[in-house]
Amino acid sequence: MAQQLRDVKRRIGSVESTQKITRAMELISSSRIIKAQQRVEAARPYAETMRRLLVSVATNASNVEHPLLQQRDEVNKVGHIVVSSDRGLAGAYNSNVIRTAERDMQAEGADVRLFLTGKKAVSYFRFRGYDTDESWTGFSDKPGIEDARNVASAAAKAFSDGEVDQVKLTYTRFESSAVQRPHLTQVLPLTEEELEAAEEDDAGKGAQYEFEPSPEEILDYLLPRYLESTVYQALLEAAASEHAARRRAMKAASDNAEELIEDLTRDYNQARQAEITTEIMEVVGGAEALAGNASDGPS
Amino acid sequence: MDVTVVTPESKAWEGEADLVVARSPEGEFGIMRGHIPFLAALVPGVVAVVSGDSREEFFVPGGFLEASGPADDYHVIVLADGAEPAGEIDASQAREKLDEARRRRDQDDDDDAAETELRVAAARADVASRS
8 A cells, every 4th residue: 555655656756857857848949949940031031142143144144054954864863862850859850851751762763862961860761771871960950051061062962973863852841830841852953943933033133144254154153052052941941840849749748747747646645545544444443442342341 | 232241141241331342253343333233253252341431341252242223222242151250360270271271182182172172261361361
């Protein structure tokens, strides 16, 4: 009896300390979401200007032929950039983004070359026998432009060397702090549709520029930067999504702990009451026995 | 005219100015209000933003400059790979970086990235020694 009481008490204590941890992680994630969102916002002017310039240059260049724009007739090998997190405890965040990428790999059926960021994607694909040599970790919650440059230049190099015929990017889009969705997009070769879509955004802004040096040479400088900026945006959005996913997971965990503590406390009280009742019964029983003895005694 | 200096990570500077001076592969150029629409690639060096008596200088490892717009709403956007206020560069640290970049380039003559890095480090050390 007393043993059972002690056990329940110990369990309540352990659930409470777990809850303290999950609650703390929830609060930390909440504050980081805001910072990560600010970083996404801060990077936006560059990305948008870059896109506008790319369109102006591409429409002005006489022959838009650049290694990074070259469409291949046959797609034998596809490069996949997959953006995951370094740490877990973020609910289905990593498995969603990884599954989105993997489903596309299986549907395409082409050979795959991986460019991974975040420890979770690395360990997932390594376990399944993929080559994970090209991976970058340690910055998933706070990526910098340097990190994006490393990933982008590795992918661009593989593409222009002809080792892959296409490069796709999978990351988690931060739509709002309540909604984050995995998103897969083709980044290389840059498709004409993408340029046309950008052109429509800026209808009427097609100024005739004077270029220095030539539009073709500027395109040479511009395209790798454009890719970097695309990857950087993806890393930043993924970081914001990671924090949002972790906050949600930790909130669910804290709520569950709360419920568990309530149930256990009820059990504890019941057991304690049972013990008290038993003790009273024993006292009463003992007293009655004594009273009985006294009246039966020698007169 | 409106001048904005943006890097991939943030806006480095924003405000009104009379003149922007920068350097493209073809040489130094200056932009004032009403210049015909202009788009240039930038080589490692200083971008100077001048308004009246004040002059802001940034070291830029590379990037682009775009100038366009109607005369009453003219803008210049500097799309820089990075932007460091020229006065804040530590000259001795910049020289150390230059030595290191030189060593790395010497190890491998075909390494384009090391070559670019060396050029950036040289320009940066040069800017630091001038200011």
